[in-house]
Amino acid sequence: MTGIEEPSSTPTSRVITHVIFDLDGLLLNTEIFYTQILMEYAARFGKEFTWELKQQQMGRKEHESAQLAIDYLGLPITAEEYCRHVREELTRLLPTSQFLPGAVKLVSHLHRHGIPLAIATGSDSFTFKKKTMNHGDFLLMFTHWVLSGDDPMVRSGKPAPDIFLVCNDRFKDPPKPENVLVFEDALNGVTAGVAAGMPVVAVPDERANWEDFRHAAVILKSLLDFKPEDFGLPPYDHHSHH
Numbered sequence: 704m705t706g707i708e709e710p711s712s713t714p715t716s717r718v719i720t721h722v723i724f725d726l727d728g729l730l731l732n733t734e735i736f737y738t739q740i741l742m743e744y745a746a747r748f749g750k751e752f753t754w755e756l757k758q759q760q761m762g763r764k765e766h767e768s769a770q771l772a773i774d775y776l777g778l779p780i781t782a783e784e785y786c787r788h789v790r791e792e793l794t795r796l797l798p799t800s801q802f803l804p805g806a807v808k809l810v811s812h813l814h815r816h817g818i819p820l821a822i823a824t825g826s827d828s829f830t831f832k833k834k835t836m837n838h839g840d841f842l843l844m845f846t847h848w849v850l851s852g853d854d855p856m857v858r859s860g861k862p863a864p865d866i867f868l869v870c871n872d873r874f875k876d877p878p879k880p881e882n883v884l885v886f887e888d889a890l891n892g893v894t895a896g897v898a899a900g901m902p903v904v905a906v907p908d909e910r911a912n913w914e915d916f917r918h919a920a921v922i923l924k925s926l927l928d929f930k931p932e933d934f935g936l937p938p939y940d941h942h943s944h945h
């Protein structure tokens with residue numbers, strides 16, 4: 704032993720060939736809807752929906768997330784009732800979903816350079832359809848999307864690695880996980896990506912504690928702060944300022 708440690712892998716030493724994006728709270732500003740619905744729902748039972756609970760729910764399959772809230776808050780309802788209510792409210796709100804800053808810029812840039820892109824989300828097909836119904840052209844830039852909510856191949860939702868491994872296998876000529884970059888906002892999602900052996904770019908909610916995201920390759924305030932060249936991806940050209 705020389706006592707000299709191998710330098711840990713820096714972002715610049717990585718060569719990324721494929722990218723997997725989370726959806727809610729990363730590309731689309733849909734987390735605000737879940738927060739609004741669940742605050743009101745919890746209040747009906749005289750309970751308070753907290754950030755601590757939300758952070759545990761984010762990224763999970765809808766059914767897993769429902770049971771978590773019921774247990775955490777002690778709600779006198781079943782997971783089915785919870786899901787039915789949330790779904791009804793979401794049906795109204797999700798079609799109005801907007802992109803988060805930098806999402807269209809980043810996805811279009813990588814797509815233009817021929818990088819295979821996919822989506823891995825805790826949504827099921829019902830909510831996914833509502834979330835993306837006004838973003839059809841945007842969806843065409845992805846080769847596929849995996850919806851852990853009702854995909855039988857995804858045994859456990861985030862924070863388990865299943866969704867990212869299934870998503871990776873569905874790329875044409877699946878790459879090694881270390882060559883796949885994951886973008887996530889949720890702690891459960893970052894943990895899932897890392898467990899799948901993939902470097903993860905974390906873009907956490909402003910309420911999150913960055914200490915909790917230490918396992919991410921990099922933590923950013925916004926997608927606008929991402930530098931593709933740090934991961935061996937083509938840089939933005941200086942002429943595009945939108």
Ligand SMILES: O=c1[nH]cc([C@@H]2O[C@H](COP(=O)(O)O)[C@@H](O)[C@H]2O)c(=O)[nH]1
Nearest residue numbers: 727737760761762763765768824825826
């Ligand atoms: O406040 C919440 N946020 C998010 C979720 C769950 O997280 C999923 C979104 O995850 P992702 O960011 O992986 O798309 C939603 O479909 C839902 O199942 C939730 O239950 N409650």
Ligand SMILES: [Mg+2]
Nearest residue numbers: 725727728888
């Ligand atoms: Mg998310």
